[in-house]
Amino acid sequence: MINVKPRPLLLAISAPSGTGKTTLCDRLVSEFPSMKYSVSCTTRSPRDGEIDGVDYLFLDEAAFVARIAEGAFLEHASVHGYRYGTLRETVLDAFAAGQDVVMDIDVQGAEQIRTLLHEPANRELQRAFIDVFIAPPSIESLNARLKGRGKDSDEVIARRVQQAEVELQHWSSYRYFIINDRLDASYDALRSIIIAERHRIFSSSEA
Ligand code: 5GP
Numbered sequence: 001m002i003n004v005k006p007r008p009l010l011l012a013i014s015a016p017s018g019t020g021k022t023t024l025c026d027r028l029v030s031e032f033p034s035m036k037y038s039v040s041c042t043t044r045s046p047r048d049g050e051i052d053g054v055d056y057l058f059l060d061e062a063a064f065v066a067r068i069a070e071g072a073f074l075e076h077a078s079v080h081g082y083r084y085g086t087l088r089e090t091v092l093d094a095f096a097a098g099q100d101v102v103m104d105i106d107v108q109g110a111e112q113i114r115t116l117l118h119e120p121a122n123r124e125l126q127r128a129f130i131d132v133f134i135a136p137p138s139i140e141s142l143n144a145r146l147k148g149r150g151k152d153s154d155e156v157i158a159r160r161v162q163q164a165e166v167e168l169q170h171w172s173s174y175r176y177f178i179i180n181d182r183l184d185a186s187y188d189a190l191r192s193i194i195i196a197e198r199h200r201i202f203s204s205s206e207a
Helices: 021-031 061-069 088-096 107-116 120-128 139-149 154-168 183-198
Strands: 010-014 035-037 073-079 082-087 100-104 129-135 176-179
Touching: 010 021, 010 107, 021 035, 021 100, 021 183, 061 073, 061 082, 073 088, 073 107, 082 088, 082 107, 088 100, 088 120, 107 120, 107 129, 120 129, 129 183, 139 154, 176 183
Parallel strands: 010 100, 010 129, 035 100, 129 176
Antiparallel strands: 073 082
16 A cells, blocks of 8 residues: 555635635535635724634734734735735644645735745645635626625725736636636536645655
């Protein structure tokens, strides 16, 4: 019998807001028990129903900046005027517990992690990292979807659509790309990526 220890997976998913990313990630986490959401830090205030330590670790600006100075973040970025970041220890503790990690991060955060992967000290991260960009079928469909949710004002929707146009310019930096036209088909694509990555063999220069 070949003795192969499965490597942990670090799945970074980026998508403009309103693309269906949360639904897809929730399905993934419920189908694959080893996959855990990474709880990020943010300086934005909790929304109704959000719980500190569950949805995010809610930090004030000073606490967030102190964590940056300590080098505690694997990546951090400003999104919609607030800071967001993934703590190194969140990912490393999950790996140590034999879990895979799902990160919902913006395009800047994904780019920062890709840069880190070039460092020889980050070989485990390099092998674990899988980045997926989820896109709406079109800007018009995104606009219609955000309006249909009835959650945001016209002004907020206009800002999100504008932001989506900027984020969409980064799709080709990702290894995988899914256009979320039909949810079931998109989910099939996402779970197929995970299954294929679990079966990936690394060449001796990558191992
Ligand atoms: P929201 O405030 O709606 O929960 O998230 C807003 C945006 O922040 C989303 O695009 C999400 O992907 C991004 N985001 C959430 N957590 C992180 C994080 O830890 N790092 C980065 N870079 N972006 C994040």
